[in-house]
Amino acid sequence: MTPLLFTPTQLGDLQLANRIVMAPMTRNRAEADGTPNALMAEHYGARADAGLIVAEGTWPEVAGQAYCRQPGIETPAHVAGWRRVTDAVHQRGGRIVLQIMHGGRVGSAHIKPAGVPTVAPSALQARGEIWTDAAGMQPFDHPQALTTEQVKEAIAEHRAAALRARDAGFDGVELHGTSGYLSMQFLSSHTNARQDAYGGNATARARFAFECLAAMADAIGAGRVGLRLNPGNTYNDTADEDSAATHAELMRQARPLGLAYLHVMRASVDDIDAFALARANFGGPLILNDGFDGASAEAALQAGEGEAISFARHFIANPDLVQRLRAGLPLARFDRRTLYTAGAAGYTDYPLAATATA
Numbered sequence: 001m002t003p004l005l006f007t008p009t010q011l012g013d014l015q016l017a018n019r020i021v022m023a024p025m026t027r028n029r030a031e032a033d034g035t036p037n038a039l040m041a042e043h044y045g046a047r048a049d050a051g052l053i054v055a056e057g058t059w060p061e062v063a064g065q066a067y068c069r070q071p072g073i074e075t076p077a078h079v080a081g082w083r084r085v086t087d088a089v090h091q092r093g094g095r096i097v098l099q100i101m102h103g104g105r106v107g108s109a110h111i112k113p114a115g116v117p118t119v120a121p122s123a124l125q126a127r128g129e130i131w132t133d134a135a136g137m138q139p140f141d142h143p144q145a146l147t148t149e150q151v152k153e154a155i156a157e158h159r160a161a162a163l164r165a166r167d168a169g170f171d172g173v174e175l176h177g178t179s180g181y182l183s184m185q186f187l188s189s190h191t192n193a194r195q196d197a198y199g200g201n202a203t204a205r206a207r208f209a210f211e212c213l214a215a216m217a218d219a220i221g222a223g224r225v226g227l228r229l230n231p232g233n234t235y236n237d238t239a240d241e242d243s244a245a246t247h248a249e250l251m252r253q254a255r256p257l258g259l260a261y262l263h264v265m266r267a268s269v270d271d272i273d274a275f276a277l278a279r280a281n282f283g284g285p286l287i288l289n290d291g292f293d294g295a296s297a298e299a300a301l302q303a304g305e306g307e308a309i310s311f312a313r314h315f316i317a318n319p320d321l322v323q324r325l326r327a328g329l330p331l332a333r334f335d336r337r338t339l340y341t342a343g344a345a346g347y348t349d350y351p352l353a354a355t356a357t358a
Helices: 038-045 076-091 148-167 182-187 207-220 243-257 274-281 294-302 313-317 321-327 353-357
Strands: 009-011 014-016 020-022 052-058 096-100 129-132 136-139 172-176 225-229 261-265 286-289 308-311
Touching (some): 038 076, 148 207, 172 207, 182 207, 207 225, 207 243, 243 274, 294 308, 308 313, 321 353
Parallel strands (some): 020 052, 052 096, 096 172, 172 225, 286 308
């Protein structure tokens, strides 16, 4: 049996040297204003052996900022900061796309600049709390409902973000459609009580994500645009009356666009097979995510379940993950205490396998 994990593949216009993808992970290392810094360039550059890096969820406009020290792609400084990151990856022969993530109702006035509102499809506050550097744990804001015109403006911001990502040197973009952020808030019946063209049945609730994808595809080419979904996900107080059917509707809407890929996470509920759902409804290349190791990733590829496999946690403590998987070396474990803290600890100080052995 010829191993597939280390062979090249094509996802739309993206040529990958191998089928190992680094999944997007919020790490909260940007500057306070969302500008990517030298530490981030070092972090991503060290992992450029991945066939593709999906950089962390990044806000297209400051109203969409969800977390402290989360990067943005709104200002010239953001573009310049990200250019350092993409240069570091490209200098090592890697490919990198940017995940565009509007937080919607996930956020706090203690995180955003003064006067910037928290917005959502409907004025429904998410249950739960969020960390703020200024005031510790705080309840999620009570959001303002977007008007129909403001929805169209948010879609235009996604298009502009894709153009800025291209200016920053990214090879493409990925729309974050899961974890309870704005696209998923529109998609889910629990968070979308709108009565206009963007609310009601699943077809209407999927319209926001579809129009964002279409706008980004128009801006930089559909072959450089991906979508990330997780049917069954309820993170950040998001739920749907029939998550499988709703996600299938969005996949069918996206299918004619000819996107580069669908990045689909394994469902956390037993009654949804997210990978099978994606194969049946999307019709394009799939990146499979969640819970894979080297052996199970290879088995999934050999079975034809997808074109590539993404790894998240394994890439935290193993910057040389591709080499470790190829050589069958043990994988280091990450320090959970430093996942979201500022600074180099737990971010750029994990050693390579050869260094750790020495």
